[in-house]
Amino acid sequence: MGLMTKDQYIESLRKLNPVVYMFGERITDVVDNPRLRAGIEATGATYEVAEMDEYRDLAITTSPLINEPVNRFTLPPGSIDDLVHRVKLNRAIANHVGTCHQRCTGLDCLSALSIVTYDVDQKHGTSYNQNFTEFLKYMQKNDLTANAGVTDLKGDRSKGPTQQADDEMYLKIVERRSDGIVVSGAKVHQTGSLSSHEIIVLPTRAMRKGDEDYAVAFAVPADAEGLIHVVGRSSLDGRELEGVDCGNVRYSKNCPTLIFDNVFVPNDRIFLCGETEFAVDMVIKFSSFHRQSHGGCKAGKIDCMIGAALTLMDYNGTSKVGHHKQKVIDMIHRAETLYGCCLASSYEGKKQASGSYFIDTILSNASKIHEGKELSESIRLMIDIVGGFVADMPSDKDFEHPEIGPKLKRYFKAVEGVPVENRIKMFRLVEKMAMESADTISDIHGGGSPEAHRVTILRESDLESKKRSALRLAGIEG
Ligand SMILES: Cc1cc2nc3c(=O)[nH]c(=O)nc-3n(C[C@H](O)[C@H](O)[C@H](O)COP(=O)(O)OP(=O)(O)OC[C@H]3O[C@@H](n4cnc5c(N)ncnc54)[C@H](O)[C@@H]3O)c2cc1C
Incomplete structure (x- = not known):
C-alpha cells in the first residue's frame, strides 16, 4: 500500500466497523460524526503534513525494516537523529493543529516494544520480537495509526491487580488457547482510539509473581470483535456536535473508554504474556518516550497560544x-525550555540491545514535570493578556441573530479596522486552547500522573555520584 494521503487515511477508517457509544447512543457513522471527525482530522494532519513541502523531510524517512519510505509515526527510533526528529515533528504538527494529533501514542508503544520484546526473548526464549517485527512491517507498509491502550481502571489504588474485589480492574487474560489468548477488562482515556486502525495494549504498572494474567501486551484492530469504544465527555464537546462556537474550527481530540469484552488475540499479535518482571520495563520505556513526545507537542501548542495572544493584543x-x-x-521561554528538555533527552539517548534507541529518561521526565506546571502557567498568561471574554462571550448564534446580532457586533468592536468577526473567532480559539479538558488535563496526567514522573526521576538519577561530589568538596571523602 505505501504512504497514505490524508484522504486515503480517512477512507481507510471508513472500512473499519468499530462498536462505538457516545452520550448513550450507538454511533455507526464514526468518520462523519462531527465530534469524532474533528479528532480524526487532527490525526489526518500527520498524513497531510507528510505531503507538504515544508514538512516532508521531517515527516518521511526510510525504514530499514521494509526499505521503503515511511511516516515517522511508524518508525521506532534507530538513531539519535530519529529521536530528535520525533520532537521536531511533534512540535511542527502541534503548530499545525493547535491540539493533540493523537498519533504519537502509537509510535511510543512501537518504540517501547521494539526494545523490550527483544529483551524478553533473550531471557525467556520467546518469539515476541518476531511477532512485533511482523506487526511493525504491517504498520509501516500500510502507513497505519495505532493508539496506546495502557491505562487500566485500577480500582482501589492501594491494591494490586489480584487483590481487587473485581478481578478485571486491570485488563486480564481470561483464557489461554493453543491459537492465542482471550482478554477482558478496560483501558481508559484512550486518546485517538477512533482515529486508529490498531489498538496496542501494554501493562499499566509493574507486576509481581502471581500477576501473570495481567502482564500482557498485544495489538488488535480497532474494530476487533468484543471491543467497545465509549466516547468520553469533554468540556467543549457539545460545541462540535452543534457545529457552533468550536474555537478551533478544524481539529479536536477525544479519549474514549475501551471495554475489552472477551477479545481474542492471535498468537502472532502477542508481545508479552505472563513474563511479569518485564511489565515495569514496558511501562518505563513507553511512558518515557511518551513524555518526550508530549514536550515537543506541547511546545507547539504554546506556540499557537502565543500566536493567539499576540493577535488579540493587536x-x-x-x-x-x-x-x-x-x-x-x-x-516563549516556557515553550523553549520544554522543547529544549525534550531535545536534550533525545541527544542523550542510547542504543539498546535490540538496536533501537531510547531517550534519556531523567530529561524526558523532567520535561513532563515542567509541562504539567508551565502549560497551566502559559494558559494563565494567555488569558491575562487577552481578557475575560474567554469566559463568557455570547454564542455565534447570538452574533448572527437578526435583532441582537448587530448590537453585539457594534459593542464587541475594538481596534478600528479589525473586523469584529475576527476578534470573536480569536477569543473562541483561546477558549478552546485554554478550556478543552481533553487537552488541558492531559498536560497534567497524560503519560502518567505527575508523581510518576517524579518517582522515575528519583529512581533513574545517580544520587550516589551527587553525594560523592558534595563529600569531596566538603573534605569528608577524597
Ligand atoms: C486527556 C488524557 C489523555 C490520556 N491519553 C491516554 C492514552 O492515550 N492511553 C493511555 O493508556 N492512557 C492515557 N491517559 C491516562 C493517563 O496516563 C492517566 O490519567 C495517568 O496515568 C493517571 O492515572 P489515573 O487517571 O488513573 O489517576 P490515578 O492513577 O488514580 O492518580 C490520581 C492521583 O493518585 C495518585 N496515586 C494513585 N495511585 C497511587 C498509589 N498507589 N500510591 C500513591 N499515589 C497514588 C497519583 O499519583 C495521582 O496523584 C490519558 C489521560 C488523560 C487525562
Missing part, C-alpha cells in the same frame, strides 16, 4: 503594552 489595542510583551516572553 485586535484589542494592547500590542504596545509593556507587561503584555513581558508575558509573551514568559510564554
Whole structure:
C-alpha cells in the first residue's frame, strides 16, 4: 500500500466497523460524526503534513525494516537523529493543529516494544520480537495509526491487580488457547482510539509473581470483535456536535473508554504474556518516550497560544503594552525550555540491545514535570493578556441573530479596522486552547500522573555520584 494521503487515511477508517457509544447512543457513522471527525482530522494532519513541502523531510524517512519510505509515526527510533526528529515533528504538527494529533501514542508503544520484546526473548526464549517485527512491517507498509491502550481502571489504588474485589480492574487474560489468548477488562482515556486502525495494549504498572494474567501486551484492530469504544465527555464537546462556537474550527481530540469484552488475540499479535518482571520495563520505556513526545507537542501548542495572544493584543489595542510583551516572553521561554528538555533527552539517548534507541529518561521526565506546571502557567498568561471574554462571550448564534446580532457586533468592536468577526473567532480559539479538558488535563496526567514522573526521576538519577561530589568538596571523602 505505501504512504497514505490524508484522504486515503480517512477512507481507510471508513472500512473499519468499530462498536462505538457516545452520550448513550450507538454511533455507526464514526468518520462523519462531527465530534469524532474533528479528532480524526487532527490525526489526518500527520498524513497531510507528510505531503507538504515544508514538512516532508521531517515527516518521511526510510525504514530499514521494509526499505521503503515511511511516516515517522511508524518508525521506532534507530538513531539519535530519529529521536530528535520525533520532537521536531511533534512540535511542527502541534503548530499545525493547535491540539493533540493523537498519533504519537502509537509510535511510543512501537518504540517501547521494539526494545523490550527483544529483551524478553533473550531471557525467556520467546518469539515476541518476531511477532512485533511482523506487526511493525504491517504498520509501516500500510502507513497505519495505532493508539496506546495502557491505562487500566485500577480500582482501589492501594491494591494490586489480584487483590481487587473485581478481578478485571486491570485488563486480564481470561483464557489461554493453543491459537492465542482471550482478554477482558478496560483501558481508559484512550486518546485517538477512533482515529486508529490498531489498538496496542501494554501493562499499566509493574507486576509481581502471581500477576501473570495481567502482564500482557498485544495489538488488535480497532474494530476487533468484543471491543467497545465509549466516547468520553469533554468540556467543549457539545460545541462540535452543534457545529457552533468550536474555537478551533478544524481539529479536536477525544479519549474514549475501551471495554475489552472477551477479545481474542492471535498468537502472532502477542508481545508479552505472563513474563511479569518485564511489565515495569514496558511501562518505563513507553511512558518515557511518551513524555518526550508530549514536550515537543506541547511546545507547539504554546506556540499557537502565543500566536493567539499576540493577535488579540493587536485586535484589542494592547500590542504596545509593556507587561503584555513581558508575558509573551514568559510564554516563549516556557515553550523553549520544554522543547529544549525534550531535545536534550533525545541527544542523550542510547542504543539498546535490540538496536533501537531510547531517550534519556531523567530529561524526558523532567520535561513532563515542567509541562504539567508551565502549560497551566502559559494558559494563565494567555488569558491575562487577552481578557475575560474567554469566559463568557455570547454564542455565534447570538452574533448572527437578526435583532441582537448587530448590537453585539457594534459593542464587541475594538481596534478600528479589525473586523469584529475576527476578534470573536480569536477569543473562541483561546477558549478552546485554554478550556478543552481533553487537552488541558492531559498536560497534567497524560503519560502518567505527575508523581510518576517524579518517582522515575528519583529512581533513574545517580544520587550516589551527587553525594560523592558534595563529600569531596566538603573534605569528608577524597
Ligand atoms: C486527556 C488524557 C489523555 C490520556 N491519553 C491516554 C492514552 O492515550 N492511553 C493511555 O493508556 N492512557 C492515557 N491517559 C491516562 C493517563 O496516563 C492517566 O490519567 C495517568 O496515568 C493517571 O492515572 P489515573 O487517571 O488513573 O489517576 P490515578 O492513577 O488514580 O492518580 C490520581 C492521583 O493518585 C495518585 N496515586 C494513585 N495511585 C497511587 C498509589 N498507589 N500510591 C500513591 N499515589 C497514588 C497519583 O499519583 C495521582 O496523584 C490519558 C489521560 C488523560 C487525562
